[in-house]
Amino acid sequence: MRLRKFPAGQLRGALAGLLVALAQPGRLAAAAPLAEKVTGPASCAECHVEEIEAWKRTKHNRTLHELPRRPETAEMLLRLGLTKMKGERQCQDCHFLGQIIDEEYQTVAGIACESCHGASRDWIKTHGEYGKGAKQATETAAHRAARRVEAAAAGMIRADNIYALGAACYGCHIVADEKLANVGGHTPGSAGFNLLTWSQGEVRHTILHTGNKANPEAAPAHRRILFVVGGILETEYCFRAVAQATVKAGFGVTQARRADAARQLLEKIQALAPTPELAKIIAVARATGLRLNNAAELAAAADKIAALGREFAAQVTGEQLAGIDALLPGPEAYKGQPYQVPGSP
Numbered sequence: 001m002r003l004r005k006f007p008a009g010q011l012r013g014a015l016a017g018l019l020v021a022l023a024q025p026g027r028l029a030a031a032a033p034l035a036e037k038v039t040g041p042a043s044c045a046e047c048h049v050e051e052i053e054a055w056k057r058t059k060h061n062r063t064l065h066e067l068p069r070r071p072e073t074a075e076m077l078l079r080l081g082l083t084k085m086k087g088e089r090q091c092q093d094c095h096f097l098g099q100i101i102d103e104e105y106q107t108v109a110g111i112a113c114e115s116c117h118g119a120s121r122d123w124i125k126t127h128g129e130y131g132k133g134a135k136q137a138t139e140t141a142a143h144r145a146a147r148r149v150e151a152a153a154a155g156m157i158r159a160d161n162i163y164a165l166g167a168a169c170y171g172c173h174i175v176a177d178e179k180l181a182n183v184g185g186h187t188p189g190s191a192g193f194n195l196l197t198w199s200q201g202e203v204r205h206t207i208l209h210t211g212n213k214a215n216p217e218a219a220p221a222h223r224r225i226l227f228v229v230g231g232i233l234e235t236e237y238c239f240r241a242v243a244q245a246t247v248k249a250g251f252g253v254t255q256a257r258r259a260d261a262a263r264q265l266l267e268k269i270q271a272l273a274p275t276p277e278l279a280k281i282i283a284v285a286r287a288t289g290l291r292l293n294n295a296a297e298l299a300a301a302a303d304k305i306a307a308l309g310r311e312f313a314a315q316v317t318g319e320q321l322a323g324i325d326a327l328l329p330g331p332e333a334y335k336g337q338p339y340q341v342p343g344s345p
Contacts, residue, residue, distance in 0.1 A: 221318025
């Protein structure tokens with residue numbers, strides 16, 4: 001397979017166009033895993049051996065077999081008038097990875113590679129093609145840049161696209177379904193969820209960049225970005241959840257309180273490490289009413305926050321955020337134990 005060649009100017013234009021597309025409302029939904037384009041974890045395992053081993057030890061993987069068997073799951077399905085968890089769309093989208101096999105939808109994994117990085121059928125070959133006769137270590141910089149642009153344009157969500165990657169997390173860890181919570185008894189979202197603390201625990205897989213020798217914690221500058229981008233995403237997705245609230249009950253009250261707490265966190269960050277990018281986000285968030293039956297205003301605000309959040313992630317550096325270190329949770333708050341590469345110190 002051969003990649004298209006991108007002249008320098010065209011490459012910059014392609015990157016700019018991609019960032020614009022990602023900032024558009026609805027772009028994330030279009031990038032969500034689509035069963036007909038899912039290839040399954042095995043398609044990633046050949047090259048990403050240690051990453052797959054790390055994933056096997058996570059709750060994301062174990063949910064495939066463990067969650068459907070819990071008594072509370074059966075009780076929730078009964079309250080909602082649903083049957084098998086793996087056959088219900090409300091459950092499939094966040095708890096499982098589905099694939100079309102022999103023209104039928106089949107649940108093939110728990111939360112897996114494509115749940116976060118996008119269904120891979122259209123980009124997996126490009127992602128792993130380093131040029132004629134080349135390997136990863138000998139790939140030219142120009143080929144690497146073109147390959148990354150082409151894979152992203154085909155739907156791959158790369159680890160350096162922090163806002164889009166984080167959105168895949170918050171889209172499930174903050175529940176935006178009023179009936180699921182109020183009737184089914186599902187929690188309105190993962191308590192204490194934070195992009196920094198959860199990404200640095202058992203889901204950590206920074207293995208590739210160390211030559212498969214370690215699985216290190218993110219560097220301080222990157223941890224700051226993860227924390228602030230997580231706060232922005234929390235605000236966006238809590239706004240989207242509150243937009244679904246129609247009655248004053250557990251779901252709506254919880255999501256409104258969570259949204260307000262997220263706004264307050266952003267204000268603390270801005271006070272310690274001010275940036276014009278975050279100031280714009282706070283202005284939108286503060287001008288929006290967290291009240292019932294306010295879907296249009298809340299959804300519009302969430303879309304604006306998403307666009308501004310992507311700008312923040314693309315433009316603000318971790319060095320600019322050095323003032324927030326006192327706010328950052330430490331390793332004792334990380335969710336689960338990270339995978340240790342065999343033989344690593």
